[in-house]
Amino acid sequence: ELKYLSILESGLNPKAVSRANAVGLWQFMSFTGKEYGLSISENVDERMHIEKSTEAACRYLKYLNRLFNFFYLALAAYNSGQGRIGRVIKKTGLTNYWDLHPHIPKETSKYVPQFIALAYLMNFGSEHGLKPDVVNYRPELQNIYVESKVDLGLLAQLTNISLEEMQTYNPHFKKTVLPASRYGYEIALPTSIIPYFNENKVAILDSISGKSSVIDAIDENPIILASNNSE
Numbered sequence: 001e002l003k004y005l006s007i008l009e010s011g012l013n014p015k016a017v018s019r020a021n022a023v024g025l026w027q028f029m030s031f032t033g034k035e036y037g038l039s040i041s042e043n044v045d046e047r048m049h050i051e052k053s054t055e056a057a058c059r060y061l062k063y064l065n066r067l068f069n070f071f072y073l074a075l076a077a078y079n080s081g082q083g084r085i086g087r088v089i090k091k092t093g094l095t096n097y098w099d100l101h102p103h104i105p106k107e108t109s110k111y112v113p114q115f116i117a118l119a120y121l122m123n124f125g126s127e128h129g130l131k132p133d134v135v136n137y138r139p140e141l142q143n144i145y146v147e148s149k150v151d152l153g154l155l156a157q158l159t160n161i162s163l164e165e166m167q168t169y170n171p172h173f174k175k176t177v178l179p180a181s182r183y184g185y186e187i188a189l190p191t192s193i194i195p196y197f198n199e200n201k202v203a204i205l206d207s208i209s210g211k212s213s214v215i216d217a218i219d220e221n222p223i224i225l226a227s228n229n230s231e
Helices: 002-010 030-035 050-068 071-080 082-092 097-103 106-128 152-158 163-169 191-199 201-208 215-219
Strands: 141-146 185-190
Touching: 002 050, 002 106, 030 050, 050 071, 050 082, 071 082, 071 097, 071 106, 082 097, 097 106, 141 191, 152 163, 152 201, 163 185, 185 191, 191 201
Parallel strands: none
Antiparallel strands: 141 185
């Protein structure tokens, strides 16, 4: 059920930014994100990376649960900071969340009940006639790795998807043109495109890095998706 916490934190918007500059699905502050291994730079902010930020949030919640030995306290600490919750425990001598509830900050006192209500809604909403108007599905994705400069707009064009789709699949990139990086870039593409990418990998990578390349060779071999029913 902890996956539903991301709805409470960001409304499932990986690019969400709070007034306090917490970022991403899980609303990491920069120092906490870096502490849990997320890269944050002028070009990339992995607090917006759906998988990596989720893994970091799981590790952080696991740490908080070990620290406070009670998940409701872990959730409260996730919202207001472990130091603040620790000080309230020390001051009151109380260790049960519901006993501490009147003593913690007002916003945090609402946070855990909101999570409980949200988890109930997500699990049992249909029993109360609550159903989504629209169901959005993200296609299955697979990562490619690029070590050179990357023009995401050109990569989208050469793999037959829109730049908007490229940015949706890779919300952690802050720019559409990324400079060469010693660590390279991990870029998510729809799995259906990967065979075509692999077949034309050299030409595509040369093109997106700004090298001269035979782009015509790619144009002569356009993507044929299974749904096209063409040969």
